[in-house]
Amino acid sequence: xxxxxxxxxxxxxxxxxxxxxxxxxxxxxxxxxxxxxxxxxxxxxxxxxxxxxxxxxxxxxxxxxxxxxxxxxxxxxxxxxxxxxxxxxxxxxxxxxxxxxxxxxxxxxxxxxxxxxxxxxxxxxxxxxxxxxxxxxxxxxxxxxxxxxxxxxxxxxxxxxxxxxxxxxxxxxxxxxxxxxxxxxxxxxxxxxxxxxxxxxxxxxxxxxxxxxxxxxxxxxxxxxxxxxxxxxxxxxxxxxxxxxxxxxxxxxxxxxxxxxxxxxxxxxxxxxxxxxxxxxxxxxxxxxxxxxxxxxxxxxxxxxxxxxxxxxxxxxxxxxxxxxxxxxxxxxxxxxxxxxxxxxxxxxx
Amino acid sequence: xxxxxxxxxxxxxxxxxxxxxxxxxxxxxxxxxxxxxxxxxxxxxxxxxxxxxxxxxxxxxxxxxxxxxxxxxxxxxxxxxxxxxxxxxxxxxxxxxxxxxxxxxxxxxxxxxxxxxxxxxxxxxxxxxxxxxxxxxxxxxxxxxxxxxxxxxxxxxxxxxxxxxxxxxxxxxxxxxxxxxxxxxxxxxxxxxxxxxxxxxxxxxxxxxxxxxxxxxxxxxxxxxxxxxxxxxxxxxxxxxxxxxxxxxxxxxxxxxxxxxxxxxxxxxxxxxxxxxxxxxxxxxxxxxxxxxxxxxxxxxxxxxxxxxxxxxxxxxxxxxxxxxxxxxxxx
Numbered sequence: 202x203x204x205x206x207x208x209x210x211x212x213x214x215x216x217x218x219x220x221x222x223x224x225x226x227x228x229x230x231x232x233x234x235x236x237x238x239x240x241x242x243x244x245x246x247x248x249x250x251x252x253x254x255x256x257x258x259x260x261x262x263x264x265x266x267x268x269x270x271x272x273x274x275x276x277x278x279x280x281x282x283x284x285x286x287x288x289x290x291x292x293x294x295x296x297x298x299x300x301x302x303x304x305x306x307x308x309x310x311x312x313x314x315x316x317x318x319x320x321x322x323x324x325x326x327x328x329x330x331x332x333x334x335x336x337x338x339x340x341x342x343x344x345x346x347x348x349x350x351x352x353x354x355x356x357x358x359x360x361x362x363x364x365x366x367x368x369x370x371x372x373x374x375x376x377x378x379x380x381x382x383x384x385x386x387x388x389x390x391x392x393x394x395x396x397x398x399x400x401x402x403x404x405x406x407x408x409x410x411x412x413x414x415x416x417x418x419x420x421x422x423x424x425x426x427x428x429x430x431x432x433x434x435x436x437x438x439x440x441x442x443x444x445x446x447x448x449x450x451x452x453x454x455x456x457x458x459x460x461x462x463x464x465x466x467x468x469x470x471x472x473x474x475x476x477x478x479x480x481x482x483x484x485x486x487x488x489x490x491x492x493x494x495x496x497x498x499x500x501x502x503x504x505x506x507x508x509x510x511x512x513x514x515x516x517x518x519x520x521x522x523x524x525x526x527x528x529x530x531x532x533x534x535x536x537x538x539x540x541x542x543x544x545x546x547x548x549x550x551x
Numbered sequence: 552x553x554x555x556x557x558x559x560x561x562x563x564x565x566x567x568x569x570x571x572x573x574x575x576x577x578x579x580x581x582x583x584x585x586x587x588x589x590x591x592x593x594x595x596x597x598x599x600x601x602x603x604x605x606x607x608x609x610x611x612x613x614x615x616x617x618x619x620x621x622x623x624x625x626x627x628x629x630x631x632x633x634x635x636x637x638x639x640x641x642x643x644x645x646x647x648x649x650x651x652x653x654x655x656x657x658x659x660x661x662x663x664x665x666x667x668x669x670x671x672x673x674x675x676x677x678x679x680x681x682x683x684x685x686x687x688x689x690x691x692x693x694x695x696x697x698x699x700x701x702x703x704x705x706x707x708x709x710x711x712x713x714x715x716x717x718x719x720x721x722x723x724x725x726x727x728x729x730x731x732x733x734x735x736x737x738x739x740x741x742x743x744x745x746x747x748x749x750x751x752x753x754x755x756x757x758x759x760x761x762x763x764x765x766x767x768x769x770x771x772x773x774x775x776x777x778x779x780x781x782x783x784x785x786x787x788x789x790x791x792x793x794x795x796x797x798x799x800x801x802x803x804x805x806x807x808x809x810x811x812x813x814x815x816x817x818x819x820x821x822x823x824x825x826x827x828x829x830x831x832x833x834x835x836x837x838x839x840x841x842x843x844x845x846x847x848x849x850x851x852x853x854x855x856x857x858x859x860x861x862x863x864x865x866x867x868x869x870x871x872x873x874x875x876x877x878x879x880x881x882x883x
Contacts, residue, residue, distance in 0.1 A: 446653060447648060447650045447651075447653040447654045448653060448654050448655050448656045448657070450608060450648065450654075451646075451648060451654045451655070451714075451717075452656070453608065454606060454608050454640065454641070454645075454646045454648075455640065455641050455645075455667075455668040455717075456636045456637070456639075456640030456641045456642070456668060456671070457667070457668065457671070458636070465656070465659070465667075466656050469656075469658060469659075470656060470657060470658055472658075473658075544658065545657075545658055546657075546658060546701045546703070547657060547658075547701070547703050
């Protein structure tokens with residue numbers, strides 16, 4: 202029962218996180234006047250687009266201006282620009298929650314749809330491919346190296362890897378990406394500098410998949426390089442600490458083999474904080490992936506974020522993307538909570 | 552043939568200031584199995600290091616580990632780590648540690664922690680192991696429910712009982728108890744001591760009991776050894792050591808126990824034990840001893856009390872002490 206209650210409380214907390222993030226986005230967009238300027242730009246653009254067709258039916262310049270002003274007022278009312286941002290934007294937040302994502306002002310999906318749900322939806326799997334692949338690679342390498350280092354704490358190898366961890370932690374992901382492009386694409390010419398498929402893409406779904414993997418190599422490598430250092434260090438340090446615990450001495454004294462001791466009495470005990478480190482690292486990678494996708498021209502949500510902010514501004518898409526990113530984070534956190542309860546019997550109480 | 556014979560057991564730790572000799576060629580024996588040996592001494596005297604060396608539980612910074620240990624006439628120090636693990640650990644020598652509070656894997660059920668070693672034995676099956684563990688839990692006075700509990704659900708006293716049950720699961724010949732009650736309150740301490748006495752009596756298990764509580768040691772010990780600065784100071788039957796102690800250090804130690812009756816207050820042993828990295832030559836208790844005289848600058852060997860033989864006689868059940876006054880007849 203306590204488990205259910207605990208998870209319920211966590212779930213509600215996560216829901217609150219989702220709400221708060223949405224409100225912060227709204228305040229950022231509204232209070233800075235960014236939303237107003239974006240809508241102004243959209244309206245001017247639309248008016249410029251309909252002026253020629255209106256001019257054909259309305260010859261009188263004065264009446265034309267009148268018609269345009271009327272159209273303008275219509276659009277202003279439609280987009281809610283006549284209201285203050287704090288009355289206009291919150292409604293948008295709640296519409297996002299019901300997945301009624303509305304229509305984008307300028308951006309279109311690859312099939313030409315202007316529904317935000319379509320635009321964002323087609324990008325989600327592309328981003329998840331990068332994120333999950335890099336997380337799995339990071340977890341596998343980090344666990345293997347970290348666990349091995351923990352039994353060699355204090356050696357030269359340990360110090361070298363620990364220094365690398367500090368460097369890796371400090372590296373800006375996008376900068377690593379640019380360096381890797383410079384080296385592997387321009388100097389060596391063995392890996393593509395960006396994009397998801399070759400032009401033209403190869404025939405056959407299997408070959409297309411291989412082509413996708415080939416293009417994913419550098420961005421995944423970038424994300425792994427930036428995330429692996431801190432993760433190795435987390436695994437190493439936690440394992441070193443647990444290896445000094447009394448119960449490990451007892452396990453050795455009982456006559457268990459070294460590998461059994463390290464698996465059952467060190468790594469298993471270290472699992473909860475190690476999993477936490479992984480999920481938190483994943484949350485950190487979410488931010489990094491936005492820039493990495495931009496650098497590598499990977500057509501995922503991160504690239505879309507960049508386009509919706511810096512390219513052709515589109516606040517609906519920004520709000521929707523923030524929602525999806527936060528949702529991914531929240532889901533990851535909830536998975537962590539459930540895993541934690543499964544891994545550590547001590548948290549099942551209180 | 553003695554049940555356990557230890558010859559010149561020596562253990563050094565490497566420290567930034569140089570090697571630290573925690574156990575300095577200690578020799579003693581337990582003649583019969585099923586008896587109890589108490590090791591007493593102040594903090595840092597090497598009593599824990601001695602028993603950990605016996606059980607080959609060595610920390611990383613051990614720089615020297617030498618000597619001979621015969622268990623039932625079979626030398627076990629020369630065994631490779633792997634052979635020692637397979638044939639001696641827990642099967643012959645088991646250990647109940649000082650901090651059993653933290654001696655359990657926090658994410659594993661008690662039952663699994665008690666059976667896991669048994670299941671490594673050839674021909675072991677889960678049901679048999681579980682049954683045996685349930686019996687052991689009953690022996691140490693715990694309900695069978697404990698089997699399915701996690702360590703954090705048990706009290707300190709319960710965990711200590713589980714630790715004792717765990718040490719019994721492969722029917723070892725020798726059980727080493729390193730201050731098994733020092734973390735417990737007095738009433739639980741008494742319960743554990745009664746349990747240990749019962750086990751010693753009923754199962755005929757030999758015990759080495761390490762403590763700095765002399766009264767506690769005397770309860771369960773047939774023989775007593777007094778450690779000081781890495782050396783054995785005095786060794787003999789509990790009666791001899793307690794009532795007819797020959798070594799000035801042992802006597803000072805006994806005088807430091809507060810007594811309820813008699814009107815004599817406790818006396819403290821003044822001063823500190825010598826720096827273990829830079830010990831002075833000669834008798835190591837010299838500087839704190841009220842009876843020190845010229846000869847104490849020479850190293851005293853362990854000598855039989857009451858006998859005249861001079862030389863490093865290994866401590867058996869006969870009474871030996873490390874003082875120049877022993878045997879001289881003027882040690883009063």
